[in-house]
Amino acid sequence: MRKYAILLILIFCGISQIRAQQISIDKVRDQFFAWDKTEDGALKLYKLLEKADLNKDPVLLAYRGASSAASAGSVSGVRSKLAYFNRGKSELEKAVRLKHLDAEIRFLRLATQLNAPGFLGYTGDIKGDKSIIINTLNSVNGNHPNAYLYLRICRFMLAHAELNASEKITVNQLIVKFNTRK
Secondary structure, three states, X not given: XXXXXXXXXXXXXXXXXXXXXXXXXXXXXXXXXXXXXXXXXXXXXXXXXXXXXXXXXXXXXXXXXXXXXXXXXXXXXXXXXXXXXXXXXXXXXXXXXXXXXXXXHHHHHHXXXXXXXHHHOOOOOHHHHHHHHHHHHHOOOOOOOOHHHHHHHHHHHHHHOXXXXXXXXXXXXXXHHHOXXX
């Protein structure tokens, strides 16, 4: 009987690992940038990532955090809204701690902070995140494998982040640099 219990545990763990490996970062990125085009897009992305063990993947953890925080707009009740938002905020902060100079993670936190209602007080890292994103992307080669992602990040920042004149110039230069569809 004990052998069967151990076997079941191993099978369950294996299935969990397979599910986590099946999550494509490209699919997650596409869903993130398109979630405003579909009803409950953030909640759908959160549900995709909800059960995955992402402790060893800070980027996917940050996507789950951003989607959880944004899902607060799709659920009913103040308690549920706060629970989704706070869970997302916690996961974003954990991802930043795990990989504090990652531009993609910082972008996800920036996007979350820019879209969070002001009364939640989640705005303290906007300036620092913008700086890290711009500095990191400025040092990346224009034909980087993630150039299309970086182009999307720059366009988002130009449209939604309050950039000063110098930041606007730099972000526009980055858009030119990462626009590989020449």
